Amino acid sequence: MKNLANFLMIFRSQTLLLIILAYAFSVICRFEWIYWASDYAEFFWNNQLMISTNDGYAYAEGARDMIAGFHQPNDLSYYGTPLSTLSYLVVKFSPFSLETVMVYLSVFLAGLVVIPIILMAKEVSLTSAGFIAALVASIANSYYNRTMAGYYDTDMLIISLPIFTFWGLVRLSVKRDLRSFLIIAFSMLISSWWYPSSFSLNAAITGFFLLYTLIFDRKNILNYQAILFMILAITGVEYFVRALLIVALFLFIKFGSRFINLKTMIILAILVGSIFVFFGGLNPIWFQLKFYVFRSVSDSDGVVFKFFNVNQTIMESGIVDFGLFAKRISGHEIVFLISVIGYTLLCLKNRIFLVALPMIGLGFLALKGGLRFTIYAVPMMALGFGYALISLVNLIKIDKKQRKIALYLISIFTFLPIVILGLVQLGNGVMIDEFKLILPIFVIAYFLFYLKFRKDISAMLLFPLSLFALCPSFVHVYEYKPLSVFMNSEVSVLDRLKKIAQPEDYTLAWWDYGYAIRYYSDTKTLIDGGKHLGKDNFAVSFALANNQVKSAKMGRLEVEYTEKSYTDKFNSNLKEMLKDYNATNINDFLLNLGDLNITTPKTRDVYYYLPDRMMGIFPVVAKFSRLDLLSGKEYADPFFIVSTSFMQGSNGIVLSEGLTIANDVTTVSFSGKTFRVNTYVQTMYDKDMKLQKQVHNIDENGRFYVVYMTDYGRFLVMDKEAFNSAYIQLFVLENYDKELFEPVILDPSAKVYKLKG
Template identity: 60%
Template sequence: MQLLNRYQIPIFIIIAYLFAILCRMEWVVWASGYSDFIWNNQLMISTNDGYAYAEGARDMIAGFHQPNDLSYYGTPLSTLTFLLAKILPVSLETIMVYLSVFLASLIVVPMILIGKEFGHVKEFFVASLLASIANSYYNRTMAGYYDTDMLVIVLPLFAIWGLIRLHFRGDLGSFLIISISMLIYNWWYPSSYTLCVAMTIFYALYTIVFERKNLRNYQAILFMILAITAASYIFKLALILALFGLIYFRSYWLNFKLMAMLFIAVLALFIAFGGLNPIWFQAKFYLFRSLGDSSSLAFYFYNVNQTIMESGRIDLDLFTQRISGHWSIFIAGVIGYVLLCVKFRIFLVAIPMVGLGFLALKGGLRFTIYAVPIIAMGFGFLLFYILNKAKIARLNLIAGIITALALMPSLIHIYYYKPSSVLFKTEVNVLDKLGKIADREDYTLAWWDYGYAIRYYSDTKTLIDGGKHLGRENYAVSYALTMPPTSSANMARLEVEYTQKGYEQNYNGKNLEQILKDYNYDELGKFLSDIKKDKFSLPQKSRDIYYFLPDRMMGIFPVVAKFSRLDLLNGKEWADPFFVIATNFAQVDNGISLNNGIIISNDATHIELNGQKFRVNSYIETKYDENMKLKKTIHNIDNLADIYLIYMVDYGRFILLDKEMFESSYIQLFVLENYAGTPFEPVILDPAAKVYKLKR
């Protein structure tokens, strides 16, 4: 027992850390049973954005990358991965799968250290167990989730620990903990700037209200401002160390006049290097959800934020589940946090993290992870507070049982939450083949969801990806995928050539405006009409263009269409296309009943929807023969009808769509392989994904 008390902190940290790691290995055990998730003898990651950092690490290992290829060469996560790949005897892919397991689990360290400062280690040990596997935090830091989220909560918690430590100890070492944590946080995750500014402002307010005579607090604020100033990291580190040296060796110099001068100088640096610009950008993206992406002065484009699930608004029940696993644990955590703040006012400094977590109710579920550790600390504190007040016998045993019950919702979530890899082995095989055919300077056109993975596996350039997908950037790709082959090919060639020219001539992403200017168009409508013509004059070809058309894009195809189905002059959306996919259906007396209530007549000549009958233009059945060649059986029914019916036999799928969607390049090339007489030629025709090359 004496040994346990002596080494209580490291023992609790090790237990909590191993617990967090073990829970994250559940996905590895499950996913390893599916060969579709394995490539190059390793599991593939489950997050799209991860391939951006993977590409950067791959290029760093190679020692080069192409100009304007959008590689994440030299970014923090790519750099860390590159260094680990050089040191460890494992593959790059292995590091990608497991890095989040070991780094994200570090969340338990600052939480238990905060508990040590408060003198409530057991309470915060319980909190660390709960926070390490809470739904939202687990989802974004599990094995295979290769992204910067693995440290996005850990680092600000170390800064909060530094502030709390400074409050209780008043030691100079806390200055370095605070500032270095924020400096690394800002380097690791540039979007953390908003949270860091909020923490700085709130700590300043806390100091003015509660500890206005505490010189150490003002000195800490100086360190915090230096850490978040948008100067180079080496320069900021030098200033931090210089300030630390001044306080350590010449503290007697720091009278009121010198402190005032230091504040003026530091604030001047802060303003000179950009100030509040990044905060405004984040607020505009997540809070002010206007339809138009009016960053282009001439046109209004569709805002991508309206289609991203994790930035969509969520209901209260889901909100509480994401933070604490269950609403009852969440409520207990909130009450506990209030009690903590009453007993230890310094814990008010965690309010910015709580506030950012509550922003999820408006800004989207991705924000919930920020509140996870703070609410967990509140739960742990409330648990022991009640048990101590009630003078419960065998307190530790009862606390252990309640903790186990509190962990159950999150453990159940872990058991059932099983995301697949971003791409399946068959799709990666297609991209791997493309990489051996295409040149690194060639472009592969696909929706932004696949951009990073395309660049990683095929090493070709892309127009859009998970980081470059504003409405003005998505418009041309949406147009190319949803318009007929001729206009699709013309738009693709224009967008690729003007994207390349734009890197040199700085079009600022306004390719469409530049195209209209160079082609002497005064009216957008005239341009959109002319681009449909086969003889439209195109710029000189500088590289090849490939279309990557995966089967799994079928499910998001209506969303893809939204980005080009609007009037760019006023932002008004057009009516949604008729596009229905059904894989669940059954034979009934009057036809085939789909799971969404649509009935297809037995002779496939009409469909019934909401009590109305609609004639079918054509019924098409597709099936692969023994040589994996696509065969089509076409039944023309009513040339005046607007509804087309396709049955993809091998996929067990019905598609019901209107004429616009039927004539789209995606349907014509992927579903029907109608490339004869078009500007496209097939390169890879695989049922999972097909690649076409643009001939013009």
């Protein structure tokens, strides 16, 4: 009990109060999206807001299946994964529905990052710096974006857990107590369970701590013992067994101190190292490096074919410029630069913080590997900012005679932007609801702060300086309003499909929609957010971008061979097709697919899910099947322009994309050239929501096809290949081949066809 009491002393009143305030701040800011989104009925399903991240539906599917107690074989369900398990437990032991948990879980878990930040700073007597850092980190752009309300993903804890590890390491360096071992080991163990890909980061932290020990603290045996705990935590053995090994090692060190000597440590190191290697602890991170850094991952099937490299189309893995990089980490470039200086000074004063370099390095990898990495640098950069701010204000010395004037100036400096913002709103005749809510809270907070610190000018300065540092992030929180993944009308389509299709049936759709399709329609999919390398995407792209005959045959073959691969264990569906149909050249096979007699038995139904939202990415979708699979050479992209912004010009209708359509729609002009139109189609829905078409055949030798989708306010200009694609014919025009497809749901937001063959 005495040990427990001593341990709980970390929560002495001031520290606990700061943690509660920082946590409440994080939670309140994340309610901004909920407040905004609640005004839009199209974001709701089953009387609850829908989430804003595609990947979240993977975990939602797993949680749904866990609640049901089963799932179909080979349905790719995330059944039993950590986030799905946590969500299942919350639903089981609380009155909340799964839909509610999906929206709000990140709101309350993301704020936990403030705890280790403040505790870590407290260990080196920098509690105030830790509090400022907690505020900055909790709503920094990248951290907020990936942990906001409705962002249902593992990111809600992916940063908090490593920071708990750093707290343990800092605590060990300061207090040199054995309990730090448990903080370090179990935070790494939970991190490994929550996010298995954290192995590389945990391994790097372990390596840097060993390097730090050898350089700065080589005589400290506790550090070497801590490294043994860290290695055990990331070993590949079962999590429960790891926990037992950690406890056993802790008990041996705590109660067997008389046996601890150099020989014993060598034996323990050999034993722990052997366990680590034997159970695959050296799992490489080479694929991650190649994919995001070197960009040399080939989407080859490992046999013969060369596919389109998917990471060229993923925004998260795109290289970012410095300005965006700095804003993602600290909210503003100036705050970021101060943070870098502060972290450098902090490391000079307390070298243990050098151990955090792998996490910061991973964040800085965003300059090469894409903006998704910036989140890792947020907490330590925030701590650097807090330290820099504290160091700066501590340099300021105000004479007692000047204190009153200084207090007036600080108060004016604090309230000036608030007054200006209020006057701007009054001038525009609109007062933002958030401003009316936050203003009294701000006034009360400053009043209480003033009462406590009015005699300490240095402390008083922290309020406005911290406020100004947070302002860019406040603006970002207010302006960043992602839509829900699907609208109510789209989910309604999938819900209707769920009542029609069987769980063993497949829904063919682009990978962006895979997880949500599985969650709402409870059917299988070919590709999703986790299965979308070039070799996976090829067949779906081919089915959507080719004519209906080729599309139908590829759709059927890909589904049947995907199911067959689970039992026959082959790696390439296409290679297996070539073998079964006595073909030798894949390009010829695909070219003549329309004439192929399909003999593969049908085992289940296949549905095509064609959403309107795919219109904007259709050229990207087509890219994945427009290449020579033997050489990897890409074919020219189909000509396809989507325009919702246009105006009447003197020579015709001018599209924002630089094209001009003649008033009589007989020609299209761009780049100084004029081309004849082959066919012009105008579509509109009647009062019964049935699609009506007016087709005008203009010039059979014309190169381009023009479609005006009246109800969507949209022009499409395309070549013959795009016009004849399954997606355009089925979704835009509803010109389906009655021998191949059967319409199931024809909704303006999304259409579903059943493959007959």
